[in-house]
Amino acid sequence: MTLFNISKIGILEQIKEQDFKLEKEIQKLTEENLILIFGFEFVKSEFSINSFRIDTLAFDKDSNSFVIIEYKRDKNFSVIDQGYAYLSLMLNNKADFILEYNENSKKTLKREDIDWSQSKVIFIAPSFTSYQKEAINFKDLPIELWEVKRYSNMTVNYSKLQTSGAQESVKTISRKNETIEKVSTEIKVYTEDEHLTHGSNEIKELYDKFKKAILNLDEIEIQPKKKYIAFVGATNIVDFHIQKNFLKIWINLKKGELYDPKQMTRDISTIGHWGNGDYELRLRDESDFDYVMTLIKQSFTKNKE
Secondary structure (H helix, E strand, O other): OOEEEEOOOOOEEEEOEOOOOOHHHHHHHHHOOHHHHHOOEEEEEEEEEOOEEEEEEEEEOOOOEEEEEEEOOOOOOOHHHHHHHHHHHHHOOHHHHHHHHHHHOOOOOOHHHOOHHHOEEEEEEOOOOHHHHHHOOOOOOOEEEEEEEEEOOOOEEEEEOOOOOOOOOOHHHHOOOHHHHHHHOOOOOOOHHHHHOOOOHHHHHHHHHHHHHHHOOOOOEEEEOOOOEEEEOOOEEEEEEEOOOOEEEEEOOOOOOOOOOOOOOEEOOOOOOOOOOOEEEEEOOHHHHHHHHHHHHHHHHHOOO
16 A cells, blocks of 8 residues: 655655564564554563563453464464464463463452453564465454554554455364364354344344444444454444344443433443443334434544544
């Protein structure tokens, strides 16, 4: 993708890409902005355990799971082999990961506080080979590839590489690899289709209507979690939990930020709940679809700021 500056007289000036000379540059930039880029909590840099060294250990408070981040400038590595090796390391040394978190955080985690099934590995690099991109083309792979580009006008772009309509499960290759097979028994990547199996045809259609309307707002990604489906732009916007006869919807705004004249939402700021934000509502049909979309758009606008 070529970027341009627009001069005062309307002439386009190309913005050139500025290469990273060292992996360490990418690591430092990412770690110092981890919450802004991914919404993750920073735990430890250069976390060493056994014969491995993890570049960045992070914690995803949304899914209550650890995230391992690795930075690459070379292209001669297998994302599958390395990714599953790190996940296997974590699952075999859970106590060490918890201890590292507790020693570097003001909060204290217990083993039961962590959802190990949603753990994942993220590789960040200026670019990936076509072979590496094809290697992640599974619907349930706990590995993500992110490209980072730096430009001469002091801007940086992080972009997640999407799978090309993957339908095959990583379990099809797990029998050939003992590490993948062991990790796959404990770590699960949740899909939109799995959530949809819980709803009636009417509720599926209602969800699909919301999905199309939300995706039409901007560049928004669907992120299926264990308990709900998240719609994420710059940050989380809205979450859906699909039940047989209704949709449970959480709008990611803090108490007092939502204008809801019909009072369709309830305040959940003081109670435990799934999803993000302090507002929850239930919808059984599309009679209030347009109104609910106005609530979601408020979250979309607020979370772009």
